[in-house]
Amino acid sequence: MNSGNLYIVPTPIGNLADFTARAQSVLQSVQAIAAEDTRHSRVLLNHYGITTPMFALHEHNEREKADALVARLQAGDDIALISDAGTPLISDPGYPLVRACRAAGIRIIALPGPCAAIAALSASGLPTDKFLFCGFLPAKQHARIQALEAVMAESATLVFYEAPRRIVDSLAALEEVFGAAREMVLAREISKQFETYLAGSIANVRAQVQADANQQRGEMVLVIAGAEKQQDSLPIEAVQLLGLLHEELPPKKAAKIVATHYGLRVNDLYRYGLELDK
Numbered sequence: 001m002n003s004g005n006l007y008i009v010p011t012p013i014g015n016l017a018d019f020t021a022r023a024q025s026v027l028q029s030v031q032a033i034a035a036e037d038t039r040h041s042r043v044l045l046n047h048y049g050i051t052t053p054m055f056a057l058h059e060h061n062e063r064e065k066a067d068a069l070v071a072r073l074q075a076g077d078d079i080a081l082i083s084d085a086g087t088p089l090i091s092d093p094g095y096p097l098v099r100a101c102r103a104a105g106i107r108i109i110a111l112p113g114p115c116a117a118i119a120a121l122s123a124s125g126l127p128t129d130k131f132l133f134c135g136f137l138p139a140k141q142h143a144r145i146q147a148l149e150a151v152m153a154e155s156a157t158l159v160f161y162e163a164p165r166r167i168v169d170s171l172a173a174l175e176e177v178f179g180a181a182r183e184m185v186l187a188r189e190i191s192k193q194f195e196t197y198l199a200g201s202i203a204n205v206r207a208q209v210q211a212d213a214n215q216q217r218g219e220m221v222l223v224i225a226g227a228e229k230q231q232d233s234l235p236i237e238a239v240q241l242l243g244l245l246h247e248e249l250p251p252k253k254a255a256k257i258v259a260t261h262y263g264l265r266v267n268d269l270y271r272y273g274l275e276l277d278k
């Protein structure tokens with residue numbers, strides 16, 4: 001018997017009209033739908049008259065269920081994977097199942113469709129030729145700063161998801177690590193009634209968000225310009241000392257010593273040190 005197919009089916013991130021005709025027809029025709037939250041998705045499927053049986057596949061059970069689902073696919077059933085909104089696996093469940101299907105040689109068919117990160121990036125006006133999707137920032141301040149420091153030297157455009165209750169703290173952390181002047185765009189409530197894009201320097205967007213409680217509500221994506229290459233503007237002696245210290249010390253420590261000695265910005269030297277590692 002032929003194996004069935006695993007379909008990865010994006011669902012709307014706000015505007016119901018973004019539910020493609022193909023997504024609807026696949027969901028109607030498969031034997032079962034694996035949904036992140038069946039009660040949540042039932043509302044969408046009822047709206048479109050889709051009656052296919054659903055079962056829950058979420059972050060707490062997806063590892064243990066993957067093998068049984070592969071067996072079901074091998075037995076010939078077609079299964080569709082959906083999440084609460086947008087594209088499954090993009091900061092959403094599904095990775096263990098897709099990985100297991102790939103290993104088992106199951107055919108995986110991904111339907112193109114809504115994804116907040118891609119929509120925000122495409123409208124941001126920031127470079128799209130190279131980007132790094134970073135998912136959600138950690139909730140705790142120390143871990144958040146560390147996560148930002150890990151990508152501060154990255155020249156690709158950076159894309160983060162963020163929760164409204166954390167946006168004020170995250171913008172402060174962004175300003176602390178990337179500096180006030182770096183360009184960014186805050187994309188809020190994409191495809192919904194209160195869709196808003198705030199564009200400007202990090203300091204400017206932060207000021208707008210702090211001044212208006214409405215900008216702290218809803219769903220949001222942060223798109224941040226990548227780092228500019230700074231090496232050329234650093235004095236040659238500083239670069240040489242950094243090169244020497246870099247071989248003996250962690251990058252941050254080396255950057256701090258050189259910055260203090262030459263009166264330079266720690267971040268510029270740290271970024272340069274990370275480039276040395278590449």
Ligand code: SAM
Nearest residue numbers: 013086087090091115116161162189190219220
């Ligand atoms: N898989 C989804 C996708 O393809 O975009 C993302 C799921 S993730 C759990 C949810 C996060 O995506 C939200 O916290 C927010 O950062 C972002 N998001 C989802 N819908 C959005 C929208 N309509 N506008 C802005 N951001 C959105």
